[in-house]
Amino acid sequence: MKKIALYPGTFDPITLGHVDIAQRATQLFDEVIVAIAANPSKQPLFDLDNRIALAESALAGLPRVRVCGFSNLLIQFAQTQHACCIVRGLRAVTDFDYEFQLAGMNRQLAPDLETVFLTPSSDYAYLSSSLVKEIAAHGGDISAFVPNNVARALAVL
Numbered sequence: 471m472k473k474i475a476l477y478p479g480t481f482d483p484i485t486l487g488h489v490d491i492a493q494r495a496t497q498l499f500d501e502v503i504v505a506i507a508a509n510p511s512k513q514p515l516f517d518l519d520n521r522i523a524l525a526e527s528a529l530a531g532l533p534r535v536r537v538c539g540f541s542n543l544l545i546q547f548a549q550t551q552h553a554c555c556i557v558r559g560l561r562a563v564t565d566f567d568y569e570f571q572l573a574g575m576n577r578q579l580a581p582d583l584e585t586v587f588l589t590p591s592s593d594y595a596y597l598s599s600s601l602v603k604e605i606a607a608h609g610g611d612i613s614a615f616v617p618n619n620v621a622r623a624l625a626v627l
C-alpha cells in the first residue's frame with residue numbers, strides 16, 4: 471500500500487526550509503501532501519488560496535508532493551487523505567515543547583497516526599515565515615530564504 475504523509479502548517483508563506491523538509495519527506499514516503507491550514511487565528515498575511523498557489527509553484531519540482539488546503543481538524547483531514555503519518559520540521563530545541571504537545575494531542579485523538587520529525591538543513595535552522603515577512607517589510611534581501619515566486623509576491627505587498 472502507498473505510504474502517504476501529511477506535512478501540515480500555515481505556510482504563510484512557504485520558505486526554503488519548508489521545501490527542504492518536503493523534499494526530505496519524499497525520501498521516506500511514496501507521496502507527501504503539503505497540507506495548508508486555513509488557521510484564521512494566526513491572521514495570515516496571504517489568504518489560503520494564495521498560500522496554496524505559492525506552495526504549488528515552489529514545490530513544482532518535487533513530483534511526489536501535492537498541496538491541499540484544509541480547515542478542519544488535522545487528524546480528520548489526514549484520515550480523508552489516507553495518510554499514515556504526519557511530518558513536522560524541528561529546527562531547534564525551542565520547537566520541541568510545542569511539537570511534543572501537538573504530537574501528543576494528535577495521538578490521543580488518532581492513535582494509529584504517527585508523527586515523524588525531520589530536521590532541516592542547517593542553512594534553514596533559524597528561518598521562520600514571520601522573520602521572512604519582517605525582513606521583506608523593511609526592504610531586506612530574502613532571496614536566500616524563500617523560493618523566487620514567494621520573494622516576488624512579498625515584494626509587491
Ligand code: COA
Nearest residue numbers: 478479480481487488507543544559575590597598599600
Ligand atoms: N523552515 C522554516 N520555517 C519553519 C519550518 C522550516 N522547516 N518549520 C516550521 N517553521 C516555522 C513556520 O514558518 C512558522 O513560523 P511563524 O510562526 O513565524 O510564521 C512556525 O515555524 C510554525 O509554523 P508551522 O510549521 O506553519 O505550524 P503552525 O504552528 O503554524 O501550524 C498546525 C500548526 C497547522 C499543524 C496546527 O495548528 C493544526 O494542526 N491545525 C489544524 C487544527 C487542529 O487539528 N488543531 C488541533 C491540533 S492538536
